[in-house]
Amino acid sequence: MIDNFVSNFQDGVFHVLHLKAYDHILFLIVLAVPYLFKDWKRVLLLITMFTLGHCVSLALTTYDIITVNVKLVEFLIPITILIVALFNVFTSGKKSHGKTIGLLFFATLFLGLIHGLGFVGTFERLISSSESKLLALLEIGLGIEVGQLIVAFIVVFLSFLCQTIFRFSKRDWVMVISAIVVGFVLPMIITSEMLS
Known part of the structure; x- marks a missing residue:
């Protein structure tokens, strides 16, 4: 039981910190870069929304509620990173950034759904021998949350x-x-478009 938890938790952390899949790290960079330590509650909430989106999409695919178009997801993931990066560029140094936080939370949840779909294949291999898919999902989700918090910190x-x-200057x-x-993201978008 403990061994399964540790293994699943480590898999979740490794998913985030794995340098070959650096798209996750790039997203977290643009998500966290506008904030300082005084904004820790906001950063924590954004990270948790992103993890929640991840876990919901994994649950939806694990229980065959939705199916995944892998090529579309591979195209959408760098697009989501580009959107947040451009949002930062256009709102940097403006007071409106704080006012749009509700929109940012929902957008982060949605973007987490998309990023979670990119992890489906690996996730299904990781939980194939698990007795409880839901428990494995929660354990991996906790690892994802911790990994994301490390990057955000x-x-x-x-x-x-x-x-x-x-x-x-902050701006x-x-x-x-x-x-x-x-x-970094533009070549990823061009490559994924060429492969589709």
Whole structure:
């Protein structure tokens, strides 16, 4: 029982921190980069909404409620990253960013649904020998949450360093990091479009 929990938990953390699947990390970077430590509740809620979206889509596919078009999902994942990065670029330094937080929570939940669909194949292999699919889903989901919080903490910590020690303005920091992520994502979109 404990061994299963540890294994599933580690699989969830590894899913997030796996460098070959860096799209997850890129999304978390653009999701967390506008925030500092004082915004920890907001960051936690955004991360949890993203995890919830992940878990809901995994549950829907595991219990055969929906089916996945893999090529479409592979195209949509970098699109979601691009959308959040561009949102950061266009709202950076504006007061409206705080007002749109409700919309951002729902958008993050929706984007989590899409990203979760990209994990379906791996997830089904991971739980194939599990006695309880639901329990395995919750254990992996907890690992995903912890992995995402680790990435978000690193991003927020780097934001803190760059804005306090190196005196980057928040606007410039968010725009530069988001633009770098756009530079990573555009080739992913082009490649996924060429493969479809």
